[in-house]
Amino acid sequence: xxxxxxxxxxxxxxxxxxxxxxxxxxxxxxxxxxxxxxxxxxxxxxxxxxxxxxxxxxxxxxxxxxxxxxxxxxxxxxxxxxxxxxxxxxxxxxxxxxxxxxxxxxxxxxxxxxxxxxxxxxxxxxxxxxxxxxxxxxxxxxxxxxxxxxxxxxxxxxxxxxxxxxxxxxxxxxxxxxxxxxxxxxxxxxxxxxxxxxxxxxxxxxxxxxxxxxxxxxxxxxxxxxxxxxxxxxxxxxxxxxxxxxxxxxxxxxxxxxxxxxxxxxxxxxxxxxxxxxxxxxxxxxxxxxx
Numbered sequence: 278x279x280x281x282x283x284x285x286x287x288x289x290x291x292x293x294x295x296x297x298x299x300x301x302x303x304x305x306x307x308x309x310x311x312x313x314x315x316x317x318x319x320x321x322x323x324x325x326x327x328x329x330x331x332x333x334x335x336x337x338x339x340x341x342x343x344x345x346x347x348x349x350x351x352x353x354x355x356x357x358x359x360x361x362x363x364x365x366x367x368x369x370x371x372x373x374x375x376x377x378x379x380x381x382x383x384x385x386x387x388x389x390x391x392x393x394x395x396x397x398x399x400x401x402x403x404x405x406x407x408x409x410x411x412x413x414x415x416x417x418x419x420x421x422x423x424x425x426x427x428x429x430x431x432x433x434x435x436x437x438x439x440x441x442x443x444x445x446x447x448x449x450x451x452x453x454x455x456x457x458x459x460x461x462x463x464x465x466x467x468x469x470x471x472x473x474x475x476x477x478x479x480x481x482x483x484x485x486x487x488x489x490x491x492x493x494x495x496x497x498x499x500x501x502x503x504x505x506x507x508x509x510x511x512x513x514x515x516x517x518x519x520x521x522x523x524x525x526x527x528x529x530x531x532x533x534x535x536x537x538x539x540x541x542x543x544x545x546x547x548x549x550x551x552x553x554x555x556x557x558x559x560x561x562x563x564x565x566x567x568x
Contacts, residue, residue, distance in 0.1 A: 279307050280335035285346040294381035295319060295347065297405040307332075307341045317495035319347070322404070324376040326350040352376040356387075365392025381405065395421045406441070414454075415439040420558070429468030430475075432558050434460040440485060452487030456510075460558060471554055479556065482514040483521075493529060500537050503528045512550070519555045522546045 282303055284292045298318040301311040312330055319328045327348040335342050352375040359368045371387030381404060388397040400416035419435045440454020460479040464472050486509045493502035503526065510521035525543045532538040549555050 278340055279303050279305050280340035280342050282343045282345065285344060287347055287349065289349055289379045290324060290347070290376060290381070291379050293408060294379070294405070295345065297381070297408055297410070298322065312343065314495060316345070317497045319345070321496035322375070322381065324350070324352045324381070367391040393423045393427070411441050411443040413441045422558070425465060428472070429465045430472050430557060431463045432460060434458055434558050438485070442487060442489070448491050450489040450491065452485070452489065454485035456483045456485060457481070460556070462557065472557065475554065475556060479516055480514060481512065483510045483512055485510050499529045500531060501529055517553045517555050517559070518550045519559045520548055520550050
């Protein structure tokens with residue numbers, strides 16, 4: 278049995294943040310598998326340079342003491358990038374903090390400006406809200422796409438999202454969320470008849486459901502197993518009633534010695550359940566990272 282777990286080296290990070298990632302607790306039967314998975318979860322938080330564990334004999338022959346020592350690192354990130362090409366120029370900037378006030382809370386703000394698009398987002402995520410093993414998040418975002426000259430339309434979309442996710446059953450995680458958006462679409466005479474028919478103001482409310490079956494051997498530096506993720510956005514208040522589906526399955530395996538490979542399958546759909554044209558901002562394009 279585990280007699281005691283000592284947390285060492287955390288000068289900034291609250292001890293509860295580290296203990297919240299442990300799959301083994303004081304009084305539980307000791308297994309190396311649970312300890313190794315716990316260390317992997319702590320590493321996956323990306324707020325420590327190193328995480329080490331040490332096992333000592335306890336006050337009785339059947340008791341163990343676990344020492345977990347962490348080495349903290351700067352958790353703030355600043356990123357910036359710029360590019361130019363035949364489609365125009367792009368500039369992006371972002372600021373991220375992975376361990377706000379030592380509480381393990383993640384703050385992320387970023388924006389991207391291109392010739393015809395502006396995207397901005399601010400999000401807050403607490404991976405272990407009040408030690409309930411539930412992740413809670415909220416985000417505010419704004420997107421403006423100006424295709425007035427090229428395609429005859431312009432969209433401006435602003436919204437807020439919030440939700441939670443938790444382990445519903447062994448390695449099966451359920452996420453429930455809500456998103457609300459206000460959108461304005463403007464067109465000119467060069468837009469197509471379908472695009473002109475969508476001109477106006479819209480308010481959309483969606484319920485978001487996420488199903489995540491995670492059988493990876495470890496979250497940090499995964500070497501085997503798989504992860505299957507399905508997401509569904511259901512319209513509650515919407516003019517076009519767009520239903521969105523997203524699915525991604527990733528399988529990890531050792532192809533060669535010390536060479537971990539991944540095979541992934543991905544699909545995404547957006548369909549109107551009342552047979553209307555879905556809005557321009559809801560249409561799907563293949564992400565550049567998947568090309």
